[in-house]
Amino acid sequence: MNLRNLSPGACADATPKLDWKFVQRFCSIQRVLFPSWINQNVLMFGTLLVVTLTEQLIIYQVGVLPSQFYMVLADKDYPGFKNLVGLAMVLILLNSTMKSVDQYICGQMYVSWRKTLTESLHAAYFQGRVYYTLNVLREDIDNPDQRISQDVERLCKQMSTMASRLIVSPFTLAYYTYHCFHSTGWIGPVSIFCYFVIGTVANKMLMGPIVTTLFEQEKLEGDFRFKHMQIRVNAESAAFYRAGKVEHMRTDRRLQTLLLTQKSLINKELWLYIGVNTFDYVGGFLSYIIIAIPIFTGVYDGLSPGELSALISKNAFVCIYLINGFTQLIDLSTTLSDVAGYTHRYTRSILISVDFDIHGGPADTAFILDHVSYKSPYSDQLLVDDLSLKISQGTHLLVVGNTGTGKTSLLRVLNRLWEAESGFVHMTTCFGPRGTLFLPQKPYMTDGTLREQVAFSSKISFPFKSLDDDRILQFLELAGVSSLLKRTGGLDEKVDWNWYDVLSPGEMQRLSFARLFYLQPKYAVLDEATSALTEEAEAQLYRACKQLGMTLVSLGHRSTLEKYHDIQLKLCGDGRWEVTKLKGSGGSLILRDPAM
Numbered sequence: 001m002n003l004r005n006l007s008p009g010a011c012a013d014a015t016p017k018l019d020w021k022f023v024q025r026f027c028s029i030q031r032v033l034f035p036s037w038i039n040q041n042v043l044m045f046g047t048l049l050v051v052t053l054t055e056q057l058i059i060y061q062v063g064v065l066p067s068q069f070y071m072v073l074a075d076k077d078y079p080g081f082k083n084l085v086g087l088a089m090v091l092i093l094l095n096s097t098m099k100s101v102d103q104y105i106c107g108q109m110y111v112s113w114r115k116t117l118t119e120s121l122h123a124a125y126f127q128g129r130v131y132y133t134l135n136v137l138r139e140d141i142d143n144p145d146q147r148i149s150q151d152v153e154r155l156c157k158q159m160s161t162m163a164s165r166l167i168v169s170p171f172t173l174a175y176y177t178y179h180c181f182h183s184t185g186w187i188g189p190v191s192i193f194c195y196f197v198i199g200t201v202a203n204k205m206l207m208g209p210i211v212t213t214l215f216e217q218e219k220l221e222g223d224f225r226f227k228h229m230q231i232r233v234n235a236e237s238a239a240f241y242r243a244g245k246v247e248h249m250r251t252d253r254r255l256q257t258l259l260l261t262q263k264s265l266i267n268k269e270l271w272l273y274i275g276v277n278t279f280d281y282v283g284g285f286l287s288y289i290i291i292a293i294p295i296f297t298g299v300y301d302g303l304s305p306g307e308l309s310a311l312i313s314k315n316a317f318v319c320i321y322l323i324n325g326f327t328q329l330i331d332l333s334t335t336l337s338d339v340a341g342y343t344h345r346y347t348r349s350i351l352i353s354v355d356f357d358i359h360g361g362p363a364d365t366a367f368i369l370d371h372v373s374y375k376s377p378y379s380d381q382l383l384v385d386d387l388s389l390k391i392s393q394g395t396h397l398l399v400v401g402n403t404g405t406g407k408t409s410l411l412r413v414l415n416r417l418w419e420a421e422s423g424f425v426h427m428t429t430c431f432g433p434r435g436t437l438f439l440p441q442k443p444y445m446t447d448g449t450l451r452e453q454v455a456f457s458s459k460i461s462f463p464f465k466s467l468d469d470d471r472i473l474q475f476l477e478l479a480g481v482s483s484l485l486k487r488t489g490g491l492d493e494k495v496d497w498n499w500y501d502v503l504s505p506g507e508m509q510r511l512s513f514a515r516l517f518y519l520q521p522k523y524a525v526l527d528e529a530t531s532a533l534t535e536e537a538e539a540q541l542y543r544a545c546k547q548l549g550m551t552l553v554s555l556g557h558r559s560t561l562e563k564y565h566d567i568q569l570k571l572c573g574d575g576r577w578e579v580t581k582l583k584g585s586g587g588s589l590i591l592r593d594p595a596m
């Protein structure tokens with residue numbers, strides 16, 4: 001797998017700001033949400049636009065009601081008053097219905113956006129081995145799990161709360177600017193607009209530090225949750241070490257760091273809230289100054305007191321609503337700062353990977369290593385230098401060497417989890433049942449039924465119930481774990497336990513062999529796959545593998561493993577290695593061995 005776009009600078013999350021990068025990332029999110037013109041999300045957005053516009057029309061009618069009440073009350077017009085009360089009731093009912101529909105659509109949009117964004121991230125995360133690279137090799141992208149599960153959720157929530165206010169503001173602003181101009185002349189809209197510009201600049205300044213701190217806080221949230229997850233996953237080992245006290249201290253320390261950042265965020269938000277609230281109240285006050293100008297300059301001198309109060313009430317509504325339109329945009333800045341923080345954590349573009357190809361090669365070969373050198377990440381020391389060999393059918397290979405000499409790393413290089421420093425690694429078979437299968441050092445259990453554990457493969461296949469029952473039962477028996485059937489209550493009984501918690505390491509290794517027998521690959525790569533089992537059990541499992549026609553590549557420390565293999569590759573550390581034939585073997589797989 002070649003990971004493109006994964007250079008450490010690609011993420012550039014160091015200081016997330018409300019800047020051009022934010023705009024670019026925000027736009028890329030919108031492209032995911034609205035990939036075409038005819039799409040469920042576009043449809044919802046369109047419906048929301050219609051609903052909010054209708055809502056605004058009704059709000060306008062409700063807003064001018066007081067001025068009409070002034071008129072009918074000043075004229076003591078009883079029938080007019082009765083009609084007005086009836087109209088008011090209908091408008092209020094319509095208004096509340098529209099508002100509820102608006103909230104309902106926002107809720108639906110939130111779910112739909114979350115689905116789209118999360119699924120798009122999942123598609124990238126599970127492509128090739130990106131999830132491995134991000135979790136194990138990349139240090140600059142913290143807590144990918146939290147970004148996918150929690151940050152996307154919050155981003156969608158905040159965007160959906162912004163949506164209905166933002167979507168309608170161009171229309172309301174244009175409409176009320178026109179009305180304001182009509183009743184106060186140019187002074188009204190211009191002063192309101194200047195006021196908005198000042199407010200925006202002030203808020204932009206106050207929001208800057210918030211985006212950075214929110215990003216930091218989300219990272220620390222992830223670290224804190226990860227610590228708890230670590231304890232949950234390793235509860236038993238921790239209990240054996242009586243690790244409660246130490247872990248308590250460490251977990252509290254993470255909490256403290258998180259809370260300190262949270263406090264600093266709240267402190268910074270205080271200034272933003274002061275700005276936003278001041279803007280709100282001064283805005284309400286400004287409307288009266290604007291209305292006062294035409295009154296004091298004598299524009300409305302010819303009106304009766306009743307007409308004048310009706311006019312003041314209507315003008316006040318128009319001005320206040322226009323100011324309110326701008327104020328809402330400023331208010332959105334608090335939400336926008338959150339959106340910016342979460343947007344910077346949505347970094348799908350860097351999650352692109354390319355799967356590696358299967359190269360053509362001799363039909364009886366699984367891997368060809370051509371002058372391969374490799375080292376571990378973050379280290380300059382080569383683990384293996386200039387290794388050339390071929391892994392062919394029927395020649396069983398044993399890889400030995402001291403702890404940390406790079407045995408498992410060889411498998412990582414073969415599996416293309418790590419790239420070799422130099423040389424070429426050709427995988428000439430496919431991965432899976434008819435090709436090569438890896439049994440990692442730590443057995444891999446998925447969630448699901450016993451059948452799903454045994455029949456697990458990298459391909460998505462749907463339950464092949466009953467068809468395979470006999471084979472599965474036979475291989476569970478052969479691997480020595482048929483007792484699991486009793487515990488689960490059957491092959492297809494749903495279990496609510498975590499397989500890692502309830503199986504012993506030996507049982508997990510046996511179950512992995514049951515899977516191997518079931519899938520029957522041509523080549524089985526076993527990384528200390530029998531380390532938790534007795535030598536008799538090991539012998540039985542190895543014999544079964546050979547009877548099923550598998551060629552074995554084993555890693556291990558036990559000398560008892562030698563008798564099942566033909567060739568031994570010994571890693572000696574500092575890049576050195578040697579290949580020897582094991583007693584009684586007729587295998588040949590060495591292309592070039594400088595040690596011989």
Ligand SMILES: Nc1ncnc2c1ncn2[C@@H]1O[C@H](COP(=O)(O)OP(=O)(O)OP(=O)(O)O)[C@@H](O)[C@H]1O
Nearest residue numbers: 136137376377378402403404405406407408409410
């Ligand atoms: N994800 C990683 N990041 C950085 N270094 C790593 C990583 N995984 C392994 N290493 C380092 O690479 C070196 C080789 O590790 P490897 O797992 O191949 O050892 P090994 O020979 O299989 O050891 P053992 O016999 O204990 O299984 C070790 O020094 C290890 O610390």
